[in-house]
Amino acid sequence: DSGVTQTPKHLITATGQRVTLRCSPRSGDLSVYWYQQSLDQGLQFLIQYYNGEERAKGNILERFSAQQFPDLHSELNLSSLELGDSALYFCASSVALAPVYEQYFGPGTRLTVT
Protein backbone atom coordinates (compact mmCIF):
# COMPACT_ATOMS: atom_id res chain seq x y z
CA ASP A 1 0.00 0.00 0.00
CA SER A 2 1.56 3.27 -1.22
CA GLY A 3 -0.53 5.49 1.05
CA VAL A 4 -2.11 7.21 -1.96
CA THR A 5 -5.83 6.64 -2.28
CA GLN A 6 -8.02 7.04 -5.33
CA THR A 7 -11.77 6.86 -5.66
CA PRO A 8 -13.69 5.38 -7.28
CA LYS A 9 -11.85 2.23 -8.33
CA HIS A 10 -14.08 1.72 -11.32
CA LEU A 11 -16.34 4.08 -13.21
CA ILE A 12 -18.61 3.28 -16.12
CA THR A 13 -20.33 6.14 -17.88
CA ALA A 14 -21.73 7.16 -21.23
CA THR A 15 -20.33 9.40 -23.93
CA GLY A 16 -20.96 13.06 -23.36
CA GLN A 17 -21.05 12.74 -19.58
CA ARG A 18 -18.82 14.34 -16.95
CA VAL A 19 -16.98 12.54 -14.15
CA THR A 20 -14.74 13.47 -11.26
CA LEU A 21 -11.85 11.34 -10.08
CA ARG A 22 -10.51 11.89 -6.59
CA CYS A 23 -7.02 11.44 -5.17
CA SER A 24 -5.71 11.74 -1.63
CA PRO A 25 -1.91 11.95 -1.46
CA ARG A 26 0.29 10.37 1.17
CA SER A 27 0.34 12.23 4.45
CA GLY A 28 2.81 15.10 4.14
CA ASP A 29 3.09 15.00 0.36
CA LEU A 30 2.47 18.37 -1.28
CA SER A 31 2.82 17.41 -4.93
CA VAL A 32 0.20 15.50 -6.89
CA TYR A 33 0.60 14.15 -10.41
CA TRP A 34 -2.07 12.72 -12.71
CA TYR A 35 -1.23 10.13 -15.37
CA GLN A 36 -3.37 8.38 -17.97
CA GLN A 37 -2.71 4.82 -19.08
CA SER A 38 -4.44 3.74 -22.28
CA LEU A 39 -3.79 1.11 -24.92
CA ASP A 40 -3.25 3.78 -27.58
CA GLN A 41 -1.14 6.32 -25.72
CA GLY A 42 0.56 4.21 -23.07
CA LEU A 43 1.36 5.92 -19.78
CA GLN A 44 1.42 9.68 -20.11
CA PHE A 45 1.64 12.62 -17.76
CA LEU A 46 -1.41 14.86 -17.62
CA ILE A 47 -0.95 17.54 -14.98
CA GLN A 48 0.80 18.35 -11.71
CA TYR A 49 -0.23 20.40 -8.68
CA TYR A 50 1.96 21.53 -5.84
CA ASN A 51 0.44 22.86 -2.64
CA GLY A 52 -2.70 23.96 -4.42
CA GLU A 53 -1.10 25.49 -7.50
CA GLU A 54 -0.80 24.07 -10.99
CA ARG A 55 2.89 23.56 -11.79
CA ALA A 56 3.07 21.55 -15.00
CA LYS A 57 0.85 20.44 -17.81
CA GLY A 58 1.36 17.53 -20.14
CA ASN A 59 -0.87 16.04 -22.79
CA ILE A 60 -4.08 17.03 -21.09
CA LEU A 61 -7.14 17.69 -23.21
CA GLU A 62 -9.05 20.94 -22.84
CA ARG A 63 -12.07 18.87 -21.78
CA PHE A 64 -10.08 17.78 -18.72
CA SER A 65 -9.30 19.92 -15.72
CA ALA A 66 -7.92 19.40 -12.25
CA GLN A 67 -7.51 21.15 -8.95
CA GLN A 68 -5.86 20.62 -5.60
CA PHE A 69 -7.72 21.65 -2.50
CA PRO A 70 -6.40 23.17 0.77
CA ASP A 71 -6.40 19.73 2.40
CA LEU A 72 -4.15 18.66 -0.53
CA HIS A 73 -6.51 16.17 -2.07
CA SER A 74 -6.89 16.53 -5.82
CA GLU A 75 -9.69 16.02 -8.30
CA LEU A 76 -9.48 15.36 -12.01
CA ASN A 77 -12.57 16.41 -13.93
CA LEU A 78 -13.29 14.84 -17.29
CA SER A 79 -16.14 16.29 -19.37
CA SER A 80 -17.82 15.62 -22.71
CA LEU A 81 -16.46 12.12 -22.46
CA GLU A 82 -15.56 10.19 -25.57
CA LEU A 83 -14.93 6.49 -26.10
CA GLY A 84 -11.22 7.22 -26.38
CA ASP A 85 -11.13 8.57 -22.84
CA SER A 86 -11.52 5.04 -21.52
CA ALA A 87 -8.32 4.43 -19.59
CA LEU A 88 -6.73 3.83 -16.23
CA TYR A 89 -6.08 7.13 -14.46
CA PHE A 90 -3.34 7.21 -11.87
CA CYS A 91 -2.59 9.75 -9.24
CA ALA A 92 0.89 9.92 -7.74
CA SER A 93 2.28 12.03 -4.94
CA SER A 94 5.65 13.14 -3.66
CA VAL A 95 6.95 15.33 -0.89
CA ALA A 96 8.75 17.98 -2.86
CA LEU A 97 7.91 19.97 -5.96
CA ALA A 98 10.53 18.14 -7.99
CA PRO A 99 11.29 14.91 -6.22
CA VAL A 100 14.73 13.45 -6.33
CA TYR A 101 13.26 10.11 -5.45
CA GLU A 102 10.13 8.24 -6.30
CA GLN A 103 6.60 9.24 -6.78
CA TYR A 104 4.11 7.07 -4.95
CA PHE A 105 1.28 5.83 -7.13
CA GLY A 106 -2.29 5.20 -6.13
CA PRO A 107 -4.18 2.10 -7.27
CA GLY A 108 -5.79 3.97 -10.16
CA THR A 109 -9.33 4.59 -11.35
CA ARG A 110 -10.52 2.49 -14.26
CA LEU A 111 -12.79 4.63 -16.46
CA THR A 112 -14.95 2.97 -19.09
CA VAL A 113 -16.89 5.17 -21.47
CA THR A 114 -19.67 3.38 -23.37
Next chain:
Amino acid sequence: AQTVTQSQPEMSVQEAETVTLSCTYDTSESNYYLFWYKQPPSRQMILVIRQEAYKQQNATENRFSVNFQKAAKSFSLKISDSQLGDTAMYFCAFMKSPNAGNTGKLIFGQGTTLQVKP
Protein backbone atom coordinates in the same frame (compact mmCIF):
# COMPACT_ATOMS: atom_id res chain seq x y z
CA ALA B 1 11.88 16.51 -25.89
CA GLN B 2 12.79 13.38 -24.02
CA THR B 3 11.73 9.97 -25.28
CA VAL B 4 11.97 6.51 -23.75
CA THR B 5 11.94 3.36 -25.86
CA GLN B 6 11.44 -0.22 -24.77
CA SER B 7 11.92 -2.41 -27.82
CA GLN B 8 10.76 -5.70 -26.27
CA PRO B 9 6.96 -5.79 -26.01
CA GLU B 10 6.97 -9.26 -24.43
CA MET B 11 9.50 -11.54 -22.80
CA SER B 12 9.44 -14.79 -20.89
CA VAL B 13 11.85 -16.51 -18.54
CA GLN B 14 11.93 -19.72 -16.57
CA GLU B 15 11.65 -19.51 -12.83
CA ALA B 16 15.07 -19.10 -11.16
CA GLU B 17 16.68 -17.90 -14.39
CA THR B 18 17.98 -14.43 -15.20
CA VAL B 19 16.37 -12.02 -17.64
CA THR B 20 17.34 -8.58 -18.94
CA LEU B 21 14.88 -5.95 -20.08
CA SER B 22 16.12 -3.22 -22.41
CA CYS B 23 15.47 0.51 -22.36
CA THR B 24 16.96 3.35 -24.35
CA TYR B 25 16.23 7.03 -23.99
CA ASP B 26 16.95 10.27 -25.75
CA THR B 27 17.73 13.52 -23.97
CA SER B 28 19.98 16.52 -24.20
CA GLU B 29 20.05 16.86 -20.42
CA SER B 30 23.26 16.04 -18.58
CA ASN B 31 21.65 15.25 -15.26
CA TYR B 32 18.51 13.22 -14.83
CA TYR B 33 17.01 10.20 -13.13
CA LEU B 34 15.95 6.85 -14.53
CA PHE B 35 13.50 4.43 -13.01
CA TRP B 36 12.05 0.98 -13.52
CA TYR B 37 8.46 0.52 -12.41
CA LYS B 38 6.62 -2.78 -12.15
CA GLN B 39 2.93 -3.12 -12.88
CA PRO B 40 1.56 -6.54 -11.83
CA PRO B 41 -1.90 -7.74 -12.84
CA SER B 42 -3.30 -5.71 -9.94
CA ARG B 43 -2.34 -2.60 -11.99
CA GLN B 44 -0.55 -0.99 -9.04
CA MET B 45 2.59 0.90 -10.12
CA ILE B 46 5.51 -0.18 -7.95
CA LEU B 47 8.98 1.35 -8.03
CA VAL B 48 11.61 -1.32 -8.60
CA ILE B 49 14.84 0.63 -8.85
CA ARG B 50 16.20 4.11 -9.62
CA GLN B 51 19.45 5.47 -10.99
CA GLU B 52 20.88 8.97 -10.78
CA ALA B 53 22.66 9.85 -14.01
CA TYR B 54 25.57 11.49 -12.21
CA LYS B 55 26.39 8.24 -10.43
CA GLN B 56 28.66 5.88 -12.32
CA GLN B 57 27.87 2.94 -10.09
CA ASN B 58 24.96 0.84 -11.25
CA ALA B 59 22.04 0.64 -8.82
CA THR B 60 21.06 -2.68 -7.26
CA GLU B 61 18.06 -3.70 -5.16
CA ASN B 62 18.21 -7.32 -4.05
CA ARG B 63 17.58 -9.43 -7.18
CA PHE B 64 17.20 -6.35 -9.39
CA SER B 65 20.11 -4.48 -10.92
CA VAL B 66 20.62 -2.08 -13.77
CA ASN B 67 23.23 -1.61 -16.45
CA PHE B 68 23.41 2.13 -16.99
CA GLN B 69 25.39 3.23 -20.04
CA LYS B 70 25.16 7.01 -20.11
CA ALA B 71 27.02 7.56 -23.36
CA ALA B 72 24.87 4.99 -25.13
CA LYS B 73 21.73 6.29 -23.36
CA SER B 74 20.88 2.78 -22.33
CA PHE B 75 19.32 1.60 -19.06
CA SER B 76 18.61 -2.12 -18.86
CA LEU B 77 17.10 -4.02 -15.95
CA LYS B 78 18.43 -7.41 -14.91
CA ILE B 79 16.27 -9.68 -12.79
CA SER B 80 18.16 -12.55 -11.20
CA ASP B 81 16.61 -15.71 -9.78
CA SER B 82 13.27 -14.86 -11.39
CA GLN B 83 10.20 -15.63 -9.31
CA LEU B 84 6.60 -16.19 -10.33
CA GLY B 85 5.72 -12.94 -8.55
CA ASP B 86 7.93 -11.05 -10.97
CA THR B 87 5.33 -11.61 -13.69
CA ALA B 88 4.25 -8.10 -14.61
CA MET B 89 4.60 -5.27 -17.07
CA TYR B 90 7.80 -3.31 -16.54
CA PHE B 91 8.11 0.36 -17.44
CA CYS B 92 11.28 2.33 -17.88
CA ALA B 93 10.87 6.00 -16.96
CA PHE B 94 12.88 9.22 -17.26
CA MET B 95 12.81 12.30 -15.07
CA LYS B 96 14.71 15.54 -15.54
CA SER B 97 16.92 16.60 -12.67
CA PRO B 98 15.00 18.72 -10.18
CA ASN B 99 15.96 22.32 -10.59
CA ALA B 100 14.25 25.48 -11.73
CA GLY B 101 11.63 24.63 -14.31
CA ASN B 102 11.78 20.86 -13.88
CA THR B 103 8.79 19.65 -11.96
CA GLY B 104 9.49 15.94 -11.70
CA LYS B 105 7.06 14.52 -14.24
CA LEU B 106 7.86 11.02 -15.39
CA ILE B 107 8.19 10.07 -19.06
CA PHE B 108 7.47 6.40 -19.58
CA GLY B 109 8.42 3.84 -22.19
CA GLN B 110 5.82 1.61 -23.79
CA GLY B 111 6.42 -1.22 -21.33
CA THR B 112 7.64 -4.82 -21.52
CA THR B 113 5.38 -7.65 -20.42
CA LEU B 114 7.40 -10.26 -18.55
CA GLN B 115 6.06 -13.76 -18.00
CA VAL B 116 7.88 -15.95 -15.50
CA LYS B 117 7.18 -19.62 -16.22
CA PRO B 118 7.28 -22.36 -13.57
